[in-house]
Amino acid sequence: MISIAGKWYNSKTSAQTDVICRIYDNNAVRVERLEDGKTLALLSLLDIKASPRLADTPRRLHFPAGEQFETRDSKAVDMVMSKSKHLSRLGIVYLLENRKRYIILALASLLFFMWGSIKYGIPVCAKLLAFRLSPSIHSIAGRHTLDILDRTVFHPSELDEITRIRLMNHFRPVMEDHSGNELKIVFRKGGHAGINAFALPGGTIILTDEIVRLAEHDDELSTVLIHEIGHIVHRHAIRRVIQDSFLGFALLAITGDISGSSEFFMGLPILLTELGYSRQFEREADRYLLDYLHSCDISPLHFVRLMRRIDQKMAFKSKMSGVKWLNYLSTHPATEERLQNFKQ
């Protein structure tokens, strides 16, 4: 016979009674009141369900009529329930949680899994998916993005007609080389975005008035265009969206809830990862540009000069460029690092 001390709850009120639950060798279970030994329940062990063991939380025996026996003596409950058919499969989970070597193994595999998916898994999956999506999805996404940017950031371009036609003519050879990509160039006044160029999914490239004015040679703008074409050829915009949603999903899976709220910048590791991805994309686009420049007669130095000028213009950024660690908080690799390859 096994006797377990605990609390008894009838299913009707919140009243709490101290009881002893006795399990006899013939599988009979008797619940008796501690105070006077009165029998409160008498039935077979086979009719009773036990809650699974979980750390040191109270264990409960659920009786068929809805009554409940609550105890802290988890070991005794396990001993009893091993005789019953209702042995929970979650016992294995308890075992996993309480053996040091399993925990160390689990931790190691989790770290390995996290590293692997951030470094390879997510980017590779996103790339595969991005190249499989139908072109219509890319162009719809591009149109939506342009709509939103037009409403929130951009203003209509203030460049005169002549400049625009001149540039379009200048870009023609580059555009003809990429006729399969359905490229489209649009000009916008950058607003907050300032000196900048964007590649949207579906092949739309935006040049801001500010960058056009900053350029001293049309070939400088050609290099920017080719860099952005690099983003489009590699489908970076869509890949970024896919990667971000993968990461968000991973966070959800790991923490179990987004509303965890106690870590208000829980998102920091994710932000760092996203910025890392972004810098990778920039390098990829730079590589595309460099490869392309080798095959035509535009000098890589045009890109170098424009980048330097942008750097100087953005005094705020250039002030920080000396600080190495800020690199991790930037969407682009440091300018000097980028230009290294172009100067050779």
Place this chain on the structure above:
Amino acid sequence: MADTLYNVVYQGKVLQGFDFNTAKQNLIKMFLLSKEEAERVLKSSHMVLKKNVNESTARKFDIALKKAGLDVVLIKSSPKVMSQNGMTALALKKSILSGEKRKETPLTREKPVEQKAAASVAAAGIKPSSRLPFEFYGTGSEYFKIWLVNVILSIVTLGIYSPWAKVRRKQYFYGNTHVLGAGFEYLANPVKILKGRAIIVGFLIVNSIISSLTPIIGGITSIAIMVILPWLIVRSLAFNAGNSAIRNIRFGFDGTVGEAAKVFVLWPILAAFTLGILTPYVFFRQKKFIVENSSYGTTGFVFTATAREYYGIVFSAIIPIGIGIAVIAAFGFIFPPAAFLVGLAMYLYLFAFFSVKTTNLFYNSSRFALHRLEATQKIKEYIVIVATNSVATALTLGLFHPWAKVRTLRYKLEHLTIIASGDPDGFIAKEQKQVSALGEEMSDFFDFDLGL
């Protein structure tokens, strides 16, 4: 002495902490008096409520009446007085007995320790409340192991294990939260959650495919989601409450979908039109909706906060926000990187400010039966916890999360107390209603917690 008889005498006033109306309601509820009878008792300056009873009966009435809020004394009597004023005593006696019988069952069952507790509750009739703090026994390292195994099993099973993981996580936190000498219990069935998640994931995939092919239909499904949102919220609250229990009595939620549509869709839209001026009011309405439709057993919760108090929180935030903006602007000119740090600090402060203020107000305004809750979180303490949690989580790439979660929860629970007046044993279970399966499943995906 068995032969000593007592009179239970009302002295013409209610105990501190009670007013005339609550005492009246209690008399009606506990002793099944009519309204007039109860008023007659309470308005009298001196009335013998129970005559010539033995000591133990007299004590029971003493306790019960003090719980109801009446200042009564026991006075030794001699059998001779019996005939005087017999009618009143008889009428009351009958009703008191029928009321008392209901109470008797739990009382006699208790062992000596519990009787002491009952006595202390009775003493609480004189000093009308006792403090029953929440306790949390969980530890970070324990939860770390549970969390780790949950994550690994979810990954290995490609997410199929995740409902079991969720239930295990909740059971860990519930089981380690104790109050009134018992632990909470989470009873959701993982298989149901799995079905619900499968339905939702399927729906999302189909929806995203359709909306990318034909945006118009995608728009229609988005509107459809808006329309069923109130239903989802109600189901979700009902699912969570219905699967939470303490002392083998479940919580419940029976808000209507119509009301939910008002507070979660209609009011927020109006608030957007008023440039957010209505937002604190909407927030207040949502909290009120949640609390007032929640119940423990058959006992409903009451929410006593006012919209004015929520506006008060927002107004008291204006000064720190103003100072913060001024400092950021100043640094913006002098040394921009510092402005970024100040901005971060301000964000942290406001996050803690609103979290602490709204949580305290929420709990301090929630009552059930004669009990109320008291939350005493402090902004400064909470900031320290949130800041250290955030830094540690970021530095460990998220591995600190289990400790962070436990630390936050422990802080919250250690600053939460039930101010009880009356008997924690008297809550009655409700007949279990079956919530429709689909409702449970879908709602679970949009998991909606009361914020603990």
